[in-house]
Amino acid sequence: MDIVYTLWLRNVKRYIRSKSRMIGSLGMPVFLLLVLGFGLNSVVAIPGMEQGYIGFIIPGIISMSVLFTSVFAGIQVIWDKQFGFLKETLVAPVSRLEIMLGQTFGGATTAVIQGLIIFVLSLFMGLEVSSIPGFLIAIIFMILIGLSFTAFGIAIASRMEDMHGFQLIMNFVIFPIFGLSGALFPIESLPGWVRYLTLLDPLTYGVEGIRYGLLGSSQIDPAISFAVLSGFTVLMVAVGSYLFRKISI
Amino acid sequence: MSAITVENLTKKFGDFTAVKNLSFIIKSGEVFGLLGPNGAGKTTTMSMLSTMLKPSSGKAAVNGFDIITNEDDVRKSIGIVFQDQSLDEELTAYENMDFHGRLYRIPKSTRQKKIMELLKLVELEGKKDNLVKTYSGGMRRRLEIARGLLHEPKILFLDEPTLGLDPQTRNHLWDYIERLNREKGITIILTTHYMEEADKLCNRIAIIDKGRIIALDTSEKLKNDIGGDVITIVSSERDKLYSVIQYLPEIKNIEVHDSFLTIGLENAEKHVAQIVNMASETGIPIDSISIHKPTLEDVFLHFTGRIIREEEASGKEQMRLMHRVRK
Numbered sequence: 001m002d003i004v005y006t007l008w009l010r011n012v013k014r015y016i017r018s019k020s021r022m023i024g025s026l027g028m029p030v031f032l033l034l035v036l037g038f039g040l041n042s043v044v045a046i047p048g049m050e051q052g053y054i055g056f057i058i059p060g061i062i063s064m065s066v067l068f069t070s071v072f073a074g075i076q077v078i079w080d081k082q083f084g085f086l087k088e089t090l091v092a093p094v095s096r097l098e099i100m101l102g103q104t105f106g107g108a109t110t111a112v113i114q115g116l117i118i119f120v121l122s123l124f125m126g127l128e129v130s131s132i133p134g135f136l137i138a139i140i141f142m143i144l145i146g147l148s149f150t151a152f153g154i155a156i157a158s159r160m161e162d163m164h165g166f167q168l169i170m171n172f173v174i175f176p177i178f179g180l181s182g183a184l185f186p187i188e189s190l191p192g193w194v195r196y197l198t199l200l201d202p203l204t205y206g207v208e209g210i211r212y213g214l215l216g217s218s219q220i221d222p223a224i225s226f227a228v229l230s231g232f233t234v235l236m237v238a239v240g241s242y243l244f245r246k247i248s249i
Numbered sequence: 250m251s252a253i254t255v256e257n258l259t260k261k262f263g264d265f266t267a268v269k270n271l272s273f274i275i276k277s278g279e280v281f282g283l284l285g286p287n288g289a290g291k292t293t294t295m296s297m298l299s300t301m302l303k304p305s306s307g308k309a310a311v312n313g314f315d316i317i318t319n320e321d322d323v324r325k326s327i328g329i330v331f332q333d334q335s336l337d338e339e340l341t342a343y344e345n346m347d348f349h350g351r352l353y354r355i356p357k358s359t360r361q362k363k364i365m366e367l368l369k370l371v372e373l374e375g376k377k378d379n380l381v382k383t384y385s386g387g388m389r390r391r392l393e394i395a396r397g398l399l400h401e402p403k404i405l406f407l408d409e410p411t412l413g414l415d416p417q418t419r420n421h422l423w424d425y426i427e428r429l430n431r432e433k434g435i436t437i438i439l440t441t442h443y444m445e446e447a448d449k450l451c452n453r454i455a456i457i458d459k460g461r462i463i464a465l466d467t468s469e470k471l472k473n474d475i476g477g478d479v480i481t482i483v484s485s486e487r488d489k490l491y492s493v494i495q496y497l498p499e500i501k502n503i504e505v506h507d508s509f510l511t512i513g514l515e516n517a518e519k520h521v522a523q524i525v526n527m528a529s530e531t532g533i534p535i536d537s538i539s540i541h542k543p544t545l546e547d548v549f550l551h552f553t554g555r556i557i558r559e560e561e562a563s564g565k566e567q568m569r570l571m572h573r574v575r576k
Binding site for chain 2: 002003005006009010013014017018083084085087088089090091092093094248
């Protein structure tokens with residue numbers, strides 16, 4: 001556990017120190033919140049949504065923030081590889097699983113903090129939290145998204161040589177995961193085949209879970225969301241640690 | 250007891266054999282050098298001994314522990330300074346040390362004490378709370394050495410410890426390394442392609458080329474074996490000169506190279522006149538002649554027929570040079 005904590009500590013320290021990264025990664029979500037939220041609030045009416053379109057997308061934008069931060073945190077392993085720091089970690093008498101878990105918890109922590117910042121900003125935009133337990137539920141879902149996608153990032157980073165492939169991953173993996181997740185639109189309004197794609201997207205369950213927590217209603221049963229996302233998290237951590245174990249430098 | 254024993258260690262990358270049947274023993278408390286040009290297999294050897302790479306065949310033991318079956322104990326016994334920097338630049342020097350101490354499970358009270366002690370040793374205690382990205386190359390190197398010593402390793406691996414450092418910093422680092430070995434009795438294995446470095450620091454040197462050890466002894470012995478002195482003669486008729494003087498009884502060895510000829514012998518001052526006379530009698534022109542005490546460079550030249558410096562200016566360097574010339 002000490003080792004996991006050591007790795008976690010390093011990740012969190014680095015995160016807190018890089019103010020520009022923290023603020024920079026708030027740009028996109030805040031922009032979307034303002035433009036989509038306020039811009040479409042009066043023209044889009046979602047049945048059963050009391051808080052309007054802006055209320056509807058807040059959980060989506062929070063998920064997005066957690067998603068991007070966590071994937072990026074996982075992919076940072078490549079930087080460590082390139083700048084040589086990974087060697088220092090790998091040559092120590094510790095198991096790779098511990099290193100991987102430390103990275104994952106560290107990345108997930110920063111991702112959840114990032115999500116919470118969006119949450120606080122949303123309060124100023126008119127978000128009304130339904131209940132304290134609801135808020136805790138939302139946090140649990142944020143943690144699950146953070147853990148699973150940091151592990152996902154580490155898995156990718158273990159197979160990548162350098163940052164050249166990063167753009168590819170962003171455009172063909174991360175954006176589709178976000179776009180298909182039902183963060184910005186209700187799943188029910190989609191044509192059949194797209195709906196299946198949406199239901200295959202693990203982030204959908206995260207968004208729906210957070211939505212249930214913050215707004216008190218969701219299209220997918222929160223118990224199902226929780227089960228699917230937990231399963232995905234376990235799977236990703238397993239895949240991530242398997243690939244990380246085979247990393248060579 | 251021997252610190253490191255290596256038996257027929259081999260590493261292949263596909264068809265390419267980076268390290269071929271390496272065997273040697275490093276004694277406890279020794280400073281042992283692997284000297285060779287870039288790409289000779291030095292770093293590959295270090296990587297295998299530090300359990301970062303699996304050997305294709307052969308075996309080795311570090312501090313008595315097998316590098317294949319007992320990775321963890323090997324890792325606990327060694328400290329490493331890698332060829333490329335391996336610090337976290339976003340952390341301070343103290344935090345880098347602390348991270349290392351935690352990874353090696355050093356309890357908090359000893360950890361804090363040792364970190365301060367070592368930072369003092371490498372004269373960085375005043376800058377311990379500065380981010381590493383503000384450090385100069387020499388300071389980073391010193392910090393890495395301090396970090397490598399934090400868990401009190403029996404054996405310290407230094408892979409090209411002074412690569413890219415200015416001469417002053419290099420001298421400074423050499424003093425540290427000597428002191429570490431002398432005062433703490435740490436066995437040190439280092440790789441380098443600087444002759445001077447190997448000569449100054451190492452008790453014994455293994456000259457390695459194309460994955461093989463071509464000579465292994467003390468620097469003194471290696472140099473003595475090619476003669477007490479070396480005469481280098483630049484001449485357009487080297488082969489002719491060679492045939493004229495090769496049977497002189499004083500000459501220990503004589504070799505013809507691209508544009509010059511080297512002669513190894515004792516008391517060169519006495520015999521140089523004789524050689525020049527013989528050349529002029531047979532009408533062989535001599536462009537220049539020099540006498541010097543043999544260096545490891547001469548040893549390398551003797552065994553491989555090449556100069557280490559030539560290798561250094563290969564690849565990228567050469568392209569850059571050509572580019573500059575064309576401009």
